[in-house]
Amino acid sequence: MIAALSLAACSPGPATQSAQKGASAPMMDDPYLWLEEVEGERALEQVKAWNASTAAELTADADFEAYRQRGEAILSNPDRIATPYHIMGDMVSNFWTDTKNTHGLWRVATIDDYLAGTPAWRTLLDLDALSEAENKNWVWGSVTCLAPEYDRCLIRMSDGGSDAGVLREFDVSRAAFVEDGFVVGEAKHDFTWVDADTILISSDFGPGTLTQSGYGRQVKMWKRGQTLADAPLIKEIAVEDVGFGVSYGRTRAKNYPLITRNMTFWDYEYFHVRPDGSLVKVPMPQTATVSEMFAGKGIIQLNAPWGAYPAGSLLAYDLDALIERGEFGVEPVFTPTKAQSVRQIAAGKDRLYLAMLQDVSGKLLALDADWRASEVPVPDNSVVDLEAAGGTADIAFFTAQNFATPPTLFATQMGAEPAAIASLDNLFDPATVEVKQHFATSKDGTRIPYFVVRPKGATGPLPTVLHVYGGFRGGQLPTYLARHPSRIGPMAMFWVEAGNSFVLANIRGGDEYGPEWHSQVLKENRQKVHDDLYAVGEDLKASGLSSTLAASGRSNGGLVVGAAYTQRPDLFDGIIMGVPLSDMWRYDKLLAGASWTGEYGDPDIPEEWAYLGKYSPYQHLRADADYPPIMIYTSTKDDRVHPGHARKMAARMTEQGHKVYYFENIDGGHIGAADAAGEAYRAALMMIYAKDTLTTAE
Structure with missing residues (x-):
């Protein structure tokens, strides 16, 4: 699979809104800008006070500790599947964590042994030992190894789980980092191999080398023995672009380095890199992606119609014909x-x-x-x-x-x-639950599928947690209830075991029905996402499935349920708002937010703020509204969605007298937790919140 540009971030210092926005936009006096100072002393003191208040209420519940302990046992269970991370020739690699190895082990075994169920793992990198030796909280990021030998790899890891990380070259045969190899300090890197002595890298190369979104705006071809400063520049983009992705594919015994220019979050240009550093552009629509390389062909995935080919189609082009002779033509692969x-x-x-x-x-x-x-x-x-x-x-x-x-x-x-x-092994008896797929009808007539998980034989309405996402082509899938349904972890299983109902809704914005399921709700059409959520909630109540109802979402889903908190407090009895966006007036000025204007719109453009401003949760909070109790969680180390969104939302709600449970994990990045213990603690908090809020409200 060809790697895409990951979401990373850099944080500007807080500034007054009048200095950031044009006169055509509303001038809102924001007294909580100081909460955008991620590591600010005053901000962290407030976070600790909120955390302590939440812990005092929720951890005092008689069931809290049992949920926390069981959650940690589930999430760190050493009987988990050692899932293949990469295939490296005749070897398979795996990244493994458990109660003993909380930071994780990167390891390899032969494919033959792995297929036989008897892998003899050889540890390549022990992140727990490395963390102790270097006095860091190393969290695994990614690894790119050079085919076909797979003897040299480029590893990304971060201190505390942020998107920013360090780059280090690794020798697989020696199971050690390469002295005087390719090494770069903490930044938002993207990198890949060209050959054994050359890599492509996009990073923070100093002043003027980052885009407004915080990604590198330059790609260099860095040869072994050179300083990074001396590495030649082979591509530069505008500061207004999102950033670069670099990767390589391998087919028919050849490696093909590839550069992706992300002009917006959903518009791209792709360039093949010749050995001399010259580039060949792939002449295809800017909405399409080069998703893989196979049989000497580049595989294009269409995200919008192109001529006779509908959105979602796969096409192929000859790699050598384009790179060596400038010839380009496509053939259909799959529709x-x-x-x-x-x-x-x-x-x-x-x-x-x-x-x-x-x-x-x-x-x-x-x-x-x-x-x-x-x-x-x-x-x-x-x-x-x-x-x-x-x-x-x-x-x-x-x-x-x-x-x-x-x-x-x-x-x-x-x-x-x-x-x-x-x-x-099953962590619960599957005969004790029933799963059914239902469809609700949204405001514009679109059928919205959703899954309902209830105790087997349950009749009548039940307290219900309804989880959504609704953006960035992030489909919500019916995965095993005990682990990570959309990253609320084992809380979903705890909830159903306690006699309640868990619902996963496939509202638009994901990719459940191809790219158009997402493109229908971009920018000015964003309200359709919220309407889909409300349609599902109303259908649950009208059909007699739900008594009390909480909406849950994280990241973009946190924004969706935050909007529901202000738009439809009559429909919901609780809200679980995780690592959320909330201030759409300033989101593009915080961390990676500028990269998402292709999804949401640009608040600096009056016409686009006109629709952003209609649902931005932070701006719509009212002291006189009858809001349900809300739980908000985030992470100090989240350098993708700024924790200031969650903090400011909590501060304004508290000021207005609304009930808020707030939890901010100091580590963990955008996932919200750095390890199984942190995720289990959060899952137990959410479970007690839902129990107290929804069963009391019945």
Whole structure:
């Protein structure tokens, strides 16, 4: 799979809104700008006071400690599947954490041993030992290894879990960092290999080298032995662009370095890199992506119609013809139906694998080099995730799971049925729950699917937690209830076990029905996301499924439920607002916010603030409103969505006299927790909040 630009961030110092905004925008006096100082002494004192108040109320519940302990046991269970991280020739790598290895182990085993269920793991990097030796809180980021030998790798890791991290070169044979290798200090890097002595890197190279979004606006070709300052510049973009992504694909025994220019979050240009550093642009629509390389071809995924090809289609072009001769033409690879969505694409040695959804149920296809498709058998009514593909043999690993069935890892090879490699024990009896898919009708007539998980045999309305996301093509999938349904962790299982209902809604903004499920709700059409949520909530109550109802969401989903808090307090009895955006007036000035104007719009443009301002939660809080109790959680180390959003929301609500539970984890990045213990603590807080809020409100 070809890596895309990850969301990273850099923080400007707080400034007055009058200095930041044009005169055409409303001049709102914000007394809480000081809470945008992430590590400011006054801000952190306030955070600690809020944390202490929340802990005093919620941890005092007799059930809190049991939930916390059980959650930590689940999330750090050493019996978890050792899921393949990468295939490296005849080896498979894995990143592993447990109660002993809280920071994690990066390790490898042979594919043959792995397939036999007897992997003899060799540890390459012990992050716990490294953290202790260097007095850091190292959190794993990513690794890129150079094919076909896979003896040298570039590792990204961060101190505390932020998006910014360090780059270090690693020698696999010696299981050690390379002295005098490719090393860069903390920044928002993107990097990849060109050859054994050359890498491409986009980073913070000093003043003037970052975009407004905080990403690097330059790509350099850095050769071994050079200083980074002396590395030649091969591409530079405007400061108004989002940033760069760099990656490489491998097909037919050749590596193809690739640069992605992200002009907006959803508009791109792709450039192949020749050995001399010259670039060849891929002449395709700016909304399309180069998603994989297979059989000597680049695989294009369309996110909007292009000529006769509908949105969602896969096309192919000849790599060498374009790079060496400037010749470009496309051929069709696969066209999904209206009910389908291609979620993942991964190239094996001889087959191209497509992990798909059909009415939010998983399918897996394998295509040969002539684009003939065969369906790989997978369990019914499951979510299918491609974990790794490739290697010296044609092989792909995938997991299948659903709300009531824990993940099972399968291996698929040409000419053979998929083989189950490992599966998790059920953490609850699947016969005790029932799962049904329902459809609500949104305000504009669109059918919105949602899943309801209830105790088996339950009748009548139940207290309900309704979880949503609604943006950035982030589909919400019915994965195993006990672990990470949309990152609220085991709280979902605790909630259903206690006799309640958990609902996952596939509101627009995700990719459940292809790219148009997302494009329908961009910018000025954003209110449709909120209308979808309200349609599901109203359907739950009208159908007699829900008694009391809380809306839950994190990140963009936190923004969605924050808007619900101010727009429809009559519909909801509680709100769980995680790592949220809330101030859409200033979001583009905080951390990575400027990169999301393609999703939301630009508040500096009066016409765009006109619709942003209609739902921005922070601006719509009212002292005289009858709001339900709300729980807000975030992380100090989140350098993607600024914690100031959560802090300012809590401060204004508290000032107005509304009930707020607030929790800010000092570590953890955008995920909101740095380890299993932190995630379990937060899950227990959410469980007690929901129990107290929804069962009391019945």
